[in-house]
Amino acid sequence: GDSVTQMEGPVTLSEEAFLTINCTYTATGYPSLFWYVQYPGEGLQLLLKATKADDKGSNKGFEATYRKETTSFHLEKGSVQVSDSAVYFCALSSGYSTLTFGKGTMLLVSP
Amino acid sequence: KAGVTQTPRYLIKTRGQQVTLSCSPISGHRSVSWYQQTPGQGLQFLFEYFSETQRNKGNFPGRFSGRQFSNSRSEMNVSTLELGDSALYLCASSIGTGEGETQYFGPGTRLLVL
Numbered sequence: 001g002d003s004v005t006q007m008e009g010p011v012t013l014s015e016e017a018f019l020t021i022n023c024t025y026t027a028t029g030y031p032s033l034f035w036y037v038q039y040p041g042e043g044l045q046l047l048l049k050a051t052k053a054d055d056k057g058s059n060k061g062f063e064a065t066y067r068k069e070t071t072s073f074h075l076e077k078g079s080v081q082v083s084d085s086a087v088y089f090c091a092l093s094s095g096y097s098t099l100t101f102g103k104g105t106m107l108l109v110s111p
Numbered sequence: 112k113a114g115v116t117q118t119p120r121y122l123i124k125t126r127g128q129q130v131t132l133s134c135s136p137i138s139g140h141r142s143v144s145w146y147q148q149t150p151g152q153g154l155q156f157l158f159e160y161f162s163e164t165q166r167n168k169g170n171f172p173g174r175f176s177g178r179q180f181s182n183s184r185s186e187m188n189v190s191t192l193e194l195g196d197s198a199l200y201l202c203a204s205s206i207g208t209g210e211g212e213t214q215y216f217g218p219g220t221r222l223l224v225l
Binding site: 031032034036042043044045046049051089091093094095096097098099100101102103104 | 115142144146153154156159161166167201203205207209210211212213214215216217218219
């Protein structure tokens with residue numbers, strides 16, 4: 001079945017550092033890939049998505065590229081802020097309205 | 112547009128009781144999915160409803176059930192509650208007609224079973 005593996009956290013960075021959170025997937029066919037973010041006490045917010053190979057999703061300075069050859073969708077940001085502290089989830093959808101999530105990676109950014 | 116709303120936001124129940132959670136999707140969305148989030152298991156898919164029919168189902172026992180109404184609002188029910196049912200229950204809505212559509216999540220209902 002489908003699965004998503006993402007790096008375990010927490011990831012601890014200083015403000016303005018470069019961020020990478022690794023995500024790899026296993027799926028049949030050609031899934032769509034997503035990054036969601038969850039702030040404390042809240043639901044999930046879509047951060048970015050990509051629907052086909054080589055697509056790059058981007059939003060609020062975050063980027064991820066759909067790499068079919070390495071089955072990866074790594075999240076990057078050039079300069080993190082304290083306000084980026086949250087839990088980040090990589091997910092895939094290979095059908096209608098069903099998401100398979102990774103375990104989540106907590107990001108802690110200190111001033 | 113208003114976002115996905117879930118009621119109640121917090122709930123405390125005791126073992127053996129049953130509970131009903133409600134979700135109102137974004138206007139125009141016909142698909143509603145439910146997920147359970149726990150520290151140990153992470154985010155797990157429960158089921159999805161589209162146009163009042165269950166279209167997909169995750170690997171949960173029959174104590175977990177749901178339904179969708181003609182206005183796309185959805186409810187999920189958990190009968191004979193167990194301690195392990197303590198979790199954040201999230202619902203998400205989407206238009207529901209295309210593969211890989213974005214799902215928009217509500218704030219969740221936090222259920223504590225004592």
